[in-house]
Amino acid sequence: MDHRRINDTFLKACRGEKTDYVPVWYMRQAGRSQPEYRELKEKYSLFEITHQPELCAYVTRLPVEQYDVDAAILYKDIMSPLPAIGVDVDIKTGIxxxxxxxxxxxxxxxxxxxxxxxxxxxxxxxxxxxxxxEQLNVPLIGFAGAPFTLASYMIEGGPSKNYNKTKAFMYAEPKAWFALMDKLADMTITYVKAQIDAGAKAIQIFDSWVGALNVTDYRYFIKPVMERIFSELREKNVPLIMFGVGASHLAKEWHDLPLDVVGLDWRLPIQEAREMGITKAVQGNLDPAVLLAPWEVIEERAKAILDQGMAHPGYVFNLGHGVFPQVNPETLKRLTAFVHEYSASQKK
Structure with a gap:
């Protein structure tokens, strides 16, 4: 029988409960800037790593061991489930x-x-x-891409700066659009439930590019499918987190959904989000570019964000997007220690 003691501070914060310190994890903490990961990437592609459980587990737990973060996030890509439904996808370096x-x-x-x-x-x-x-002493976050973001790749054929083809398809072919949303919602629900059943203790849904839509279009074309996804996942009783980039104008829409944590990028200060009426737990939101600045700047910015986050129960420290490859791993280790120590001192 497994008698490991799991640090559940992250889960408590997601549920809006009191914690002894602010928990922290970083989007894209697994891989990217770690030398051990870069060495692996010289031999294996992302898909090749994810197809080898021992190797993938190693990459996933590295940041927990190196940075002392309060949660692990599974190393994989939002594209991982798409081949199963007939999408011919390849992840090309630099693209x-x-x-x-x-x-x-x-x-x-x-x-x-x-x-x-x-x-x-x-x-x-x-x-x-x-x-x-067998391996982790912190909760594991599973994840999936949201239908709009997955659809944007599937319609554009790859990354896009403006999502013109995606939006044109949405406006011109509403029947096909909603059929696609339903297909992707079915896939997401089934895929995420399987992750939870396997042991994932929290789920983050990445709608990375939905910020390209205005509020009116979001409410009509996207919100109903997100309502269905989160409603069905609620049955599993694990914290559910929503995140997107450049989507501050949609934060209140996310708050309406049956989820637990609203993820914020660096464009919307936590205090402003609270003033807008967001009462659920929040996660964020240091600009990842700040990690390339001198330590004094990092500490000052992190402290300001922590002060805002700690003003209400239910706060998880994170970046406003993913770790850059250029970030020094020692910086993340030092930042984690600072978040833990500073927040603990303020909570006494």
């Missing part, structure tokens, strides 16, 4: 996900299949089991 069979019509949407996680992505579930049953 990102590239889709060989982009969506152009309702017929293309109807060709998409369903995911069976145990058969299609067993390696993801095996990695989760390995980490949660």
């Amino acid at each position: 990102g996900p590239v889709i060989a069979n982009p969506i152009r019509s309702l017929a293309d949407v109807e060709k998409l299949g369903e995911i069976s996680p145990e058969e299609d992505v067993p390696y993801v579930l095996d990695t989760i089991k390995l980490l949660t049953r």
Whole structure:
């Protein structure tokens, strides 16, 4: 029987409970700037690493061991489940996900299949089991991409700066759009529930690019499908986190959804979010570019964010987006220690 003691500070903060200090983890903490990871990447692609549970577990737990963060996030990509439903995707270095069979019509949407996680992505579930049953002493965060963000890659054929094709498809082909949203919602719900059943203790949904939409379009084209996803995931009784980039204008819309934590990027100060009426737990939101500044600047910015975050129960320190490859791992280690020590001193 497993008698490891799990540090549940992160889970308590997600639920809005009192904690002895502010918990911290970093988006893209696994990989990116770590020399051990870079060495692995010379031999293996992202998909090759994720297909090997021992290797993937190693990459996932590295930042926990090196930085002393309060949660691990599974090393994988939001594209990981898409091949199972018939999307021909490859992650190309320096470009990102590239889709060989982009969506152009309702017929293309109807060709998409369903995911069976145990058969299609067993390696993801095996990695989760390995980490949660044997290796981690902090909660593991599972994750998935939200339908809009996945659809943007599937329609554009790869990364985009303006999402013009995606929005044009949404406006011109509403029947096909909603059919695509439903297909991706079904996949997301099934995929995420399997992650939770395997041992994930919290879930983050990344709608990385939904900030490209205005509030009116979000409410009509996106919010109903997100309501369905979070409502179905609620049954699993784990904290649910929402995050996107450049989406401050949608923070109140997210707050309305049946989730636990509103993730903020660096554009919206936590204090302003609270003044807007966001009462749920929040996560964020140091600009990751600050990590390249001198330590005095990092400490000053982190302290200001912590002061705002600690003004209400339910706060998780994070970046406003992912760690850059250029960030020194020692900086993340030092920042984690600062967040822990400073917040503990303020809570006494």
